[in-house]
Amino acid sequence: MSPPTRSRSAFLLRLVPTALAVFYLPLADQPGNPVDGWAWAFALGAAALFAFGRRIPLTMVLCLSGLLVITDRIGTHADVVVILATFAALIDLALHRDRRWIAAGVLAAAVGLFVNFVDVPLAPLQPPFFFVVTGVIASLLGAPILLGLHLKAARLATAEAQQRAVELEQRRESEKAMVRATERTAIARELHDIVVHHVASIVLRVGVARHLDPDADPETAAALDDVHATGTAALADLRRLVAVLRDPATLDEEAHAPLLLDPADLPDLLHQAVARSRNAGLSLDASVDPGVAGLDAVRGLALLRVVQEGLTNVLKHAGPHASATVTVAATADGAVRIDIFDDGTAAKRHPPTGGHGLLGLRERIHLLGGEFEAGPGLGLAGWRIQAVLPVTAMAAGPA
Known part of the structure; x- marks a missing residue:
């Protein structure tokens, strides 16, 4: 999946609380227990907070925890949407922040959920009931935290795998470059030590032959001069080619002359x-x-x-x-x-x-x-x- 497509899909997932609010609140509207404007305001507010609060996960969790308390005190139908948004925000918090901020967010969410779930004063609570409620809240909060940590670990593992793949590819390219450089150097050495040597010897011998017989007939003299000129040009081209093979950086300089032409x-x-x-x-x-x-x-x-x-x-x-x-x-x-x-x-x-x-x-x-x-x-x-x-x-x- 390409980055733009991935970003678009992630934003659509953040609209889930909004979709829940739009579909759930009309269904919750009952004759004896209507859905008022406060319910719409709190539900859509929580959904908007989650949709646009990705960069501030702890602040988002704190605000949603506060909304849990407010919706419980007012008694609206928005608590289902706010709870879902809180769980989703905890996933974001675990995915993007370290343990200290995760602990702070979990504590705030636990308080909000406890107040929202328990509608009786705290003093009369018996220990068994208190522990049961605490265990349920811990389980509810643990699931999104564990999911967020799992996603973070998977993301880190993917990033590390991609980094290793890049490093491996770079290492392979470096090894290929070293092999090519070694091959170029070997070819340049053979050209210089064998071919250039023989061509230089030919040019020298032709020049000597030309001077040994100054009275040679014009056709012979022209043939010797042509061989000498051709050999000299070939020798110059070979030397430039050897320079290119030994140092490809010279390709943009004078050594490039035999490889391109006007x-x-x-x-x-x-x-x-x-x-x-x-x-x-x-x-x-x-x-x-x-x-x-x-x-x-x-x-x-x-x-x-x-x-x-x-x-x-x-x-x-x-x-x-x-x-x-x-x-x-x-x-x-x-x-x-x-x-x-x-x-x-x-x-x-x-x-x-x-x-x-x-x-x-x-x-x-x-x-x-x-x-x-x-x-x-x-x-x-x-x-x-x-x-x-x-x-x-x-x-x-x-x-």
Whole structure:
């Protein structure tokens, strides 16, 4: 039950004495013993006191005990309603106050009930009758007090259980964060000690090779320069990625640079990826819609990674004489379609299933709510990658 619903139900329960007064007093109106205005005044007054006196339970009990005495002295029909309100107020008192205030409220209520029940002077009371009346009153007062204490204990137990659940959830989240931090640190260490080391070695060796043969033919020199530039850029990206893995707080700083891009630069970056593949010897026909410059940074990065990984797979698996086409088109509704197809025969015989590149692309596109397919082309010739990046809420705007 939600808090507003619980509060509404609790207030409706506090209207029970009011309902009793409304239904009981007309029934108690007899020809020889009519219900007068005092009865209505005291009954509705006691009901209103209970309905709105939740924050002052001891004062409420004291006032209702006084009304018990007054109604007995006047002799009205309101005593039933006042007694019920008193019992309910004792439940409130036991639920919200400590033992001292409970004892004071019980004593006051006992006096009111005793005066209300006993219509003879106190002096002539015989001990057996006195003890019987006292026992009955104690039993009547004990029931609401015990009920209130039980409700208080149940409420405390529920609060403690909820607190333990919150603490347990916080502890689990803390443990998960520690595990993720440990995993990130291990991955960063392996990247730095193995991958970064090898890429740095490649860059260094390519640079040395370029300077050892200054008279190399232009094609060889251009290929070496391209490998050196690509390796240098990859090395910088790896170092930034290692920094992000070791300290995610740097995600909003310079280390975030390789993880996001300026959408305005996206067409140029796509053309650079195509140019690198052509320089590597791939016959490639590319069509890039300039409208992709309007993508948000997250979708733009996903688009760039699909094209890069798709072209890498063509170079690795399509064979030396393959040709490929890359089509990147923005649809009228703001979605983006990517189609990368090659006619290589090696892809048919040995589809690229050994690595994690396509799996990573599939996960990246699905996280954005898009579609991704990779497999043999039509007629089982070549290999085709198709992806659709959907319109994001930011791109779509208000409906």
